[in-house]
Amino acid sequence: MDNLALTIAPLVAASINAGTPLMLAALGLLVNEKAGVVNLGAEGMMLVSAITGFAVAVNTGSPTLGFLAGAGASMVLSGFFAWLTVWLGTNQYATGLALSLFGAGASTYIGLKYVGNSLQNGRFGIPFLEDIPVLGPALFRQHPMVYLSLLLCLAIAWFLYRTRAGLVLRAVGESPASAHALGYPVRRIRLAAVLFGGACCGLAGAFLSLVYTPLWVEGMVAGRGWIALALTTFATWRPARVVGGAYLFGGITILTFHAQALGVPVASQLLSMLPYVAAIVVLVLISSNANYIKLNMPASLGKNFNPGA
Amino acid sequence: MSKKLLCAAVCSAVLMPALAAAPAATPLNVGFVYISPIGDAGWTTQHDQARKEMEKALGSKITTKYVENVPESADAERVIRDLAQTGSKLVITTSFGYMNPTLKVAKQFPNVKFIHLTGYKTAPNVANTNARFYEGRYLAGVLAGKMSKTHVAGYVAAFPIPEVLQGVNAFTRGMRSVDPKAEVKVVWVNSWFDPGKERDAAITLIGQGADVVTHHTDSTAVVQAAEEKGKYAIAYHSDMKKYGPKAQLAAVTHHWGDYYTKQAQAVLDGTWKSSSTWGGIKDGMVRLEGVNAAVPADVKQFVLAREKELVAGKLNPFSAPIKDNDGKVRLDKGVLDDAALTKMDYFVEGVAGKVSGK
Numbered sequence: 001m002d003n004l005a006l007t008i009a010p011l012v013a014a015s016i017n018a019g020t021p022l023m024l025a026a027l028g029l030l031v032n033e034k035a036g037v038v039n040l041g042a043e044g045m046m047l048v049s050a051i052t053g054f055a056v057a058v059n060t061g062s063p064t065l066g067f068l069a070g071a072g073a074s075m076v077l078s079g080f081f082a083w084l085t086v087w088l089g090t091n092q093y094a095t096g097l098a099l100s101l102f103g104a105g106a107s108t109y110i111g112l113k114y115v116g117n118s119l120q121n122g123r124f125g126i127p128f129l130e131d132i133p134v135l136g137p138a139l140f141r142q143h144p145m146v147y148l149s150l151l152l153c154l155a156i157a158w159f160l161y162r163t164r165a166g167l168v169l170r171a172v173g174e175s176p177a178s179a180h181a182l183g184y185p186v187r188r189i190r191l192a193a194v195l196f197g198g199a200c201c202g203l204a205g206a207f208l209s210l211v212y213t214p215l216w217v218e219g220m221v222a223g224r225g226w227i228a229l230a231l232t233t234f235a236t237w238r239p240a241r242v243v244g245g246a247y248l249f250g251g252i253t254i255l256t257f258h259a260q261a262l263g264v265p266v267a268s269q270l271l272s273m274l275p276y277v278a279a280i281v282v283l284v285l286i287s288s289n290a291n292y293i294k295l296n297m298p299a300s301l302g303k304n305f306n307p308g309a
Numbered sequence: 310m311s312k313k314l315l316c317a318a319v320c321s322a323v324l325m326p327a328l329a330a331a332p333a334a335t336p337l338n339v340g341f342v343y344i345s346p347i348g349d350a351g352w353t354t355q356h357d358q359a360r361k362e363m364e365k366a367l368g369s370k371i372t373t374k375y376v377e378n379v380p381e382s383a384d385a386e387r388v389i390r391d392l393a394q395t396g397s398k399l400v401i402t403t404s405f406g407y408m409n410p411t412l413k414v415a416k417q418f419p420n421v422k423f424i425h426l427t428g429y430k431t432a433p434n435v436a437n438t439n440a441r442f443y444e445g446r447y448l449a450g451v452l453a454g455k456m457s458k459t460h461v462a463g464y465v466a467a468f469p470i471p472e473v474l475q476g477v478n479a480f481t482r483g484m485r486s487v488d489p490k491a492e493v494k495v496v497w498v499n500s501w502f503d504p505g506k507e508r509d510a511a512i513t514l515i516g517q518g519a520d521v522v523t524h525h526t527d528s529t530a531v532v533q534a535a536e537e538k539g540k541y542a543i544a545y546h547s548d549m550k551k552y553g554p555k556a557q558l559a560a561v562t563h564h565w566g567d568y569y570t571k572q573a574q575a576v577l578d579g580t581w582k583s584s585s586t587w588g589g590i591k592d593g594m595v596r597l598e599g600v601n602a603a604v605p606a607d608v609k610q611f612v613l614a615r616e617k618e619l620v621a622g623k624l625n626p627f628s629a630p631i632k633d634n635d636g637k638v639r640l641d642k643g644v645l646d647d648a649a650l651t652k653m654d655y656f657v658e659g660v661a662g663k664v665s666g667k
Contacts, residue, residue, distance in 0.1 A: 010516050014509060108346055108378075116349040118533060118552065213504040215552075217528050218346055222503035253506065257513040260496045261463070263661040268497050 011251075011258055012138040016146060019250025021046075021204040021212060024149050025228035026235070026242045027156055028200020033232055034160060035193035036173035036300040040096025041081055043225025044103020045198055046205035049074040051111040053206030054216040058117050063210050067145070070206030071199040077103065078198025082191045089304045100225070108218045119214040143211045145203070150243070152200070157239040169193060173298035176305035186305055204228070230279035236286075237296040249275050337577055339363070339569075340397030341375035342388055344404035350547035351527050353377065355563040356403045356426075362566030363573055371573055381406025386413060393418040399576050401569065402426065411435060422581050424572060426565075427472075429651075431583050438568060441589035442472070443479035443650075444619055445561035447626035448590075448597045449543045450483020451615050452559055453521040454491050455608045456541060457484070463514025464495045465507055465524040465531050469664045471653045473525045478657040479626040480523065480543075485659045487611075494519060494661045504530040515540050521558065532556055541601075548599040560599040567593050587647065591620045632658040 025042055032039050039045075053070030057063050081099050084090045121143075129140040160166040169189055171179045176186045208224070209216050227249060235241035256268045286297050341360055343353045360373050374397060379388050385407050392400050393414055401424045402411045408428035415423045415435045423435040431437050453462050462484060466473050477495055484491040494517060496510040507526045511534040514522050523543035524531040529552040535542035536553035544553070544560035568588065575581040588594035597616065600609060618624035627645035632638050633655040640649075656664055 010512075014512065018505070018509060116551065121537075208505065213508050213530055213533075215504065215529070215533060217504055218348065219502060220504045220528075222500065222505060224505075254509060254513065257496050257498075257510050258517070260662055261494045261514050261517045261519075263494075263663075265663050269499055272499050 007258070009134050009138040011254055013141065014254045015247055015251035016139070016142060017212060017250070018253055019246040019248075020143075020146050020149050021207045021224055022228050022231060022249055023204075023243055023246035024145075024152070024207060025201045025204035025225060026231040026246060027149070027153055027239060028197040028204075029228055030232045030235070030237055030239060030242060031156060031160070031169070031200075032193050032197030033301055034173045034237060034298055035169050035190045036176060036298050036303065036305070037082070037085060037190050037194050037197075038092050038096065038229075038302045039078065039081055039099070039194060039197055040093055040229065041077065041099025041103065041225075042096075042201050042228055043221055043223070044100035044107075045074040045077050045201040046208070046221045046225045047103045047107035047219070048077060048110070049202035049205030050209035050221060051107045051114065051216055053202075054117075054119070054209040055110070055114055057119060057210055058114065063119075066210050067203060067206045070210075071202035074202025074205060075195050075198040078194050078201070079191070081198075082194040085304060086187050086190045086194070089306055092302050092304065104219065111216050111218060114216045115218070117216065119210065121211065121214050143207075145207055145211060149203075153239050153243050160239070170298070173300060176300055176303075180305070180307050186307060190305075201225070201228075227275045230275045233279040233282050234275065236282060237298065245278075336369060337371045337399060337573060338397045339371055339373045339573055340392030340400045341373065342379050342385065342392070342400070342402045342404075342407060343375060343377040344379065344381070344406075345527075346378050350529050350544075350549055350552070352546050352563070353403070354547050356401075356565055359565035359569050363569040366566070366570045367573055367577075370577055379407075386410035389414045389423075390417070393421045398422065399424070399573055408437075422572075422576055424569075431585055433583055436572070436582075436584045436586070438565075438586035438588070440563055440565075440594040441587060442561060442563070442595055443475040443626055444589040445595040445597050446476045446479040447483040448612055448616055448619070449523065449559060449561050450480040450485075451487055452483075452597070452600075452604070452608065452612050453480070453523070453541070453543060454484035454487035455611065456558060456604065457488070457491065457521050459518050459520045460488060460490045460492060461518040461520065462491065462493045463511065463517075463519030463522040464493055465510045465514070465522065465526055466495050466497050467501045467526045468499065469497065469654075471651055474653045474656070474664065475650060476525050477660060478653065481657055481659045482626055483615075491659060492661055493659060495656070498526060500526070502527040504528040507531050508534045511535060511542075512538065529553075544599065550599045555601075555603075557599055558601050558604065559597050562596050562598055564594055564596055589619075590616060634658050634660050634662075 049070035052073035053066040056069035057066030084095050085092045124143050125141045130136040168184055172186050172189045180186045231245050235245045252271050256266050256271050259266045345353045347353050347357045364373055376388050379385055389410055399422045403426045405427045408425055408430055411423050411425045412430060412432055412435055415432050419434055425435060425437045427439045428437050464477055481493040494514055498506040498510050507528055508530040511522045511531040515538050521541040522531055522535050524545055529549050532542045532544050532549045532553040536556035541558045542553055542556045544557050548560045548562055550557050625644040629640045629642045631640040
C-alpha cells in the first residue's frame with residue numbers, strides 16, 4: 001500500500017501540472033466561444049506570451065510580473081484579432097490561423113536573446129496541508145497558479161450561469177441579432193470576451209515557460225494551444241468539464257510515461273491523438289443531434305455579426 | 310571634373326587590372342539549408358558551428374550563406390533552387406526530408422555540387438553523409454554504467470526508428486559491458502521536440518529509479534530536469550553543460566566541420582566526386598565531450614581506453630552475441646553490418662519495454 005501511495009502521489013501531482021496550461025487556455029477560449037467567436041490563434045498567443053513572460057521574469061526576477069506581461073502580450077494580440085474579426089468582419093478561422101503562424105514567428109524572433117536562459121523554480125506548498133501523507137505531495141505542493149486556475153474556473157462558471165452579464169454574453173453567442181435588437185453592444189461584448197480569452201491563453205503560455213518547463217526554446221508550446229481548442233469542444237463548453245478534460249489529458253500523458261518506464265505495453269501514439277479524436281466524436285454527436293443546444297454549443301459560433309446590416 | 314569623380318576614376322583605373330588579373334579568385338559560395346532556427350543547442354546549432362569552422366579553415370577562399378527554419382515541404386525545393394541560382398556552387402542540405410528536393414534541384418543544376426545529410430540516395434552531383442552516433446552512445450553507456458549507483462538508466466526517446474534504436478541499444482550494451490545488472494528504461498514521447506513532455510518523461514524515469522538519464526530528442530529539457538533533481542544526464546547533439554553544470558556527465562555531440570571543409574576544398578580543387586559517407590568517432594564526426602569534473606580519473610581513463618579500441622576497430626558496439634530483449638538471438642558471430650544497422654527494429658537485452666509501445 002505504501003508503495004502504491006508513493007507512486008500515485010507524484011503521478012497525480014505531475015498530471016495536475018501538465019493539465020494546468022491546457023485548462024487555463026481552454027477556460028479562456030470557452031468564454032471566447034460562448035460569445036460566438038472562435039479564435040484559432042491560441043497556439044500563437046501562447047507562444048508569444050511564453051516568451052514575453054519569460055523575458056520579463058528573467059529581467060525583473062519576478063515571476064508575477066512575468067505572468068502579467070504574458071497575459072498582457074496575449075491580450076494585445078487577441079485585441080488585434082477582435083478588431084479584424086468583430087469590426088472588419090474577416091473570417092474568424094482564417095484570421096485565427098494567421099495569428100497562430102504570426103505568433104510562432106514573432107515568438108522565435110523576440111526569443112532569440114533568451115534561448116539558453118533558465119529560471120530557478122522555488123518550492124511551493126500550502127502550510128499544514130502539504131504535510132498530509134500522500135494527499136499533501138499529490139495536491140498541495142503546486143505552484144499558486146494551479147490553485148488560481150481552479151478559482152478561475154469557479155469564477156467563470158458563476159459568471160456565465162449566475163450573473164446577468166453572463167446571460168448577455170451567452171445571448172450574444174446564441175443570437176447576436178436578438179441581443180443587438182435588445183440594445184446590447186454586441187461588438188463590445190465580443191471584444192471583451194476575446195480579450196479575456198487572450199488573457200487566459202497568456203497565463204497558460206506564461207505557465208509553460210515559467211513553471212512547467214522553466215526555460216524558453218522556440219516552439220515550446222508544442223501544440224498545446226490546439227489541444228486547448230479541442231478541449232472546449234470535448235467539454236461541450238462547460239467549465240467544470242474543461243477542468244476534468246484538462247486533467248484527464250495531462251494525466252494520460254503522464255500515465256503513459258509511467259507505464260512505459262515500468263515496461264507496461266501501451267501504444268503511446270494512440271494516446272497522443274486522443275484529445276483530437278474526442279473532439280471529433282463530440283462534434284459528430286452534436287451535428288447528428290437536433291437537440292444540440294443541450295450540449296451547449298453556441299449557435300452562432302464562428303459567425304460574424306454586422307449590426308449595420 | 311569634381312574631386313570625387315576624379316578619385317573614383319583613379320581608383321578604378323588602379324583596381325580594374327587587379328580584378329581582371331584574378332578571375333579565379335572568386336570565392337566558392339557554400340549554401341546551407343537548416344531545418345530549424347540555429348538556436349543555442351541541438352542539431353542545427355552543430356551544423357552552423359561546422360559552417361563557421363569551415364569558414365575559419367578556408368578563409369577567403371569561400372563565402373557562406375544559410376537559410377534557417379526551412380520546412381521539409383515544397384518550400385525546401387524553392388530554397389535549395391534559390392541557393393543554386395544565386396551563385397552557391399556547393400549546397401548542403403541538413404535534414405532527411407530534403408533528400409528528394411535536393412535530388413530534383415541537382416538535376417537542373419549539373420554544375421552545382423550538393424551534399425545531403427542523413428538520406429540514402431546519391432546522384433553524380435549529390436553526395437550523402439551521416440554519422441555513427443551510436444558509437445558515442447556506446448561510450449556514454451560505459452560511462453553511465455560506471456557512474457550509476459541504482460543500475461538503472463532512463464532514456465527519453467522520440468520515435469522508434471532505426472537511428473534512435475541504434476542509440477538506445479548501443480547505450481545499453483555500453484552500460485552492460487561494465488555492469489551486467491544494468492537496465493535501461495525507455496520512454497517514447499512521440500515528438501522530436503516538446504520540452505514539456507521531455508521533461509515529464511525524464512522526471513518519470515528518475516522517479517522510477519534512474520540516476521542517469523539521456524535523450525534522443527531536440528531540447529535541453531532532460532538535462533535541466535536532471536539538474537533540478539540532482540541526477541546525472543548524458544546530453545545529445547550539443548554540449549549542454551551550461552543547462553546542467555552538475556548534471557551533465559558527458560555529451561554525445563556531432564561534428565561536421567572537418568567533413569564540410571574537405572568537401573569544399575575538393576570543390577575548389579576540382580576533385581570533388583559524389584560519395585556516401587557514414588563516419589564515426591574515428592572520422593571526428595561524433596565525440597563524447599563535456600565530461601563532468603565529478604567523474605573519477607580512473608573512470609575517465611577507462612572510457613578513453615574504450616574509445617581508443619573503438620577507433621582502432623578492436624571494439625564494435627554491435628559485436629556478437631546480440632540477443633534482443635525477448636531472448637531471441639539476433640547475431641551469433643561477427644558484427645552487425647551496416648544493412649542490419651539501418652534496419653534495426655528491436656531492443657537488445659537489458660532494455661525494459663517494447664519498441665513501438667505495442
